[in-house]
Amino acid sequence: MREFVAARRGELLADLSEWVRIPSVSADPERSSDVQASAEWWAARLREAGFPTVEIWPTAGAPAVFAEWPSDDADAPTVVVYGHHDVQPVDPVELWESAPFEPFVRQGPHGEEIVGRGVIDDKGQVLYHVYGLAAHLATTGRTSPAVSLKLLVEGEEENGSPHFRQLLLDRRDRLGCDVVVVSDTGIFDRATPSVVVSMRGMVRARIDLTGPDGDLHSGQFGGAVPNPATVIARIVARLHDADGRVQLPGFYDKVVELTPQQRELVERLPFDEAAWLQTAQSRATYGEKGQTTLERIGARPTAEVNGIWGGYTGPGGKTIVPSEAHAHLSFRLVADQDPGDVGAQLEAFLGALRADGTIPDGIGLALTVDRPGVRPCSTPMDHPALGAVVRSMQKAFDTDEILFTREGGSGPEADLEELLGPVLFMGVLLPDDRIHAPNEKADVELLLKGAEAVAHLWADLGSTAV
Numbered sequence: 252m253r254e255f256v257a258a259r260r261g262e263l264l265a266d267l268s269e270w271v272r273i274p275s276v277s278a279d280p281e282r283s284s285d286v287q288a289s290a291e292w293w294a295a296r297l298r299e300a301g302f303p304t305v306e307i308w309p310t311a312g313a314p315a316v317f318a319e320w321p322s323d324d325a326d327a328p329t330v331v332v333y334g335h336h337d338v339q340p341v342d343p344v345e346l347w348e349s350a351p352f353e354p355f356v357r358q359g360p361h362g363e364e365i366v367g368r369g370v371i372d373d374k375g376q377v378l379y380h381v382y383g384l385a386a387h388l389a390t391t392g393r394t395s396p397a398v399s400l401k402l403l404v405e406g407e408e409e410n411g412s413p414h415f416r417q418l419l420l421d422r423r424d425r426l427g428c429d430v431v432v433v434s435d436t437g438i439f440d441r442a443t444p445s446v447v448v449s450m451r452g453m454v455r456a457r458i459d460l461t462g463p464d465g466d467l468h469s470g471q472f473g474g475a476v477p478n479p480a481t482v483i484a485r486i487v488a489r490l491h492d493a494d495g496r497v498q499l500p501g502f503y504d505k506v507v508e509l510t511p512q513q514r515e516l517v518e519r520l521p522f523d524e525a526a527w528l529q530t531a532q533s534r535a536t537y538g539e540k541g542q543t544t545l546e547r548i549g550a551r552p553t554a555e556v557n558g559i560w561g562g563y564t565g566p567g568g569k570t571i572v573p574s575e576a577h578a579h580l581s582f583r584l585v586a587d588q589d590p591g592d593v594g595a596q597l598e599a600f601l602g603a604l605r606a607d608g609t610i611p612d613g614i615g616l617a618l619t620v621d622r623p624g625v626r627p628c629s630t631p632m633d634h635p636a637l638g639a640v641v642r643s644m645q646k647a648f649d650t651d652e653i654l655f656t657r658e659g660g661s662g663p664e665a666d667l668e669e670l671l672g673p674v675l676f677m678g679v680l681l682p683d684d685r686i687h688a689p690n691e692k693a694d695v696e697l698l699l700k701g702a703e704a705v706a707h708l709w710a711d712l713g714s715t716a717v
Contacts, residue, residue, distance in 0.1 A: 383705025397713025437680025549657030590624025
């Protein structure tokens, strides 16, 4: 399998470069035709790969691509592979080494890297499934996969998957399966192959404050009327206590604490905090007291201020009392938190601040919560298919030990879990691959490892009772 995949290195890079040249930014309405073109490119590539059924599924937003290749084995398990073909915006474009949608291969410190928007998140990790399937068929002599294989690659993940749940509901009769495999995650580091076993949920919110009907002269009115910019600063300062705990009433009520065994799995990871800080481009760690850094970013809920603004922000100074101020917030959630609870918790939090005078009379407040939000998702540690993923990664990475990680990010995996079945994660993204940032890259050798692991996985799952 390794030789088969390695022999197609150039072909994989050529395919990936061609696909990445399509700027499928789902968050930009002006790129909707590019997202459509990306779906069409992927559909054509799947037909070329031999899938007997390939369809582009429209949604109220961007299209998804569905493909199916039934196994000739009547008792073969059915697997849905999930990924996405849309990509993040490229701003700030001036920080890219080259044009974001003109991928190029360079020599990195550990081998070849391909640079461009979407090379790893998620086009590269979707594409290696084609090569893994080809290796599986070629090396086993099969004319169909050892599992009944379905691919569902959506076009709105980077925009919050607003229509994905409805797509799953509408197409549920076509998506029946035993397990779901997600290739939109990564490994702990280059020397530590690992498997993700959970992803956090997320809720976004916005607070808008209004004060005077217009900006006021700070000399004539400052100190005598409420200032929205001052109040928004006080609100976000109250989000956490001195120990870094989120102060929304009831926020931790449903949080499932890590068991001693789960904490031990986290502690086994060879975490180098100094190296991690370099990747984070930060000079210090910070967060909830009593939790390690790894626990904070994978196993604990958080509240973050994503942006805060109001009044004059231009050059020089403008001595005013601004008429309005705003803040964007996001909350990452863990099992068994419900994103539907966060709106009421925020309202109670803000109500308490109104009652104690932090939000004074004369300040108008509007709260917007993005609903329904994203729920957390986890893989049952005793699921037999997880063993198949681990064994496949062991073979691809030539190791007896595969560790387990908890992904700090969020996606639509909880909907997949609820509506289709247990979710497994198989990805090869690295922490320093700069996803969502300028100069996104993918380690070419790891893309090949991903294809090889997929090839092993279909053979293993075909003989595993799931």
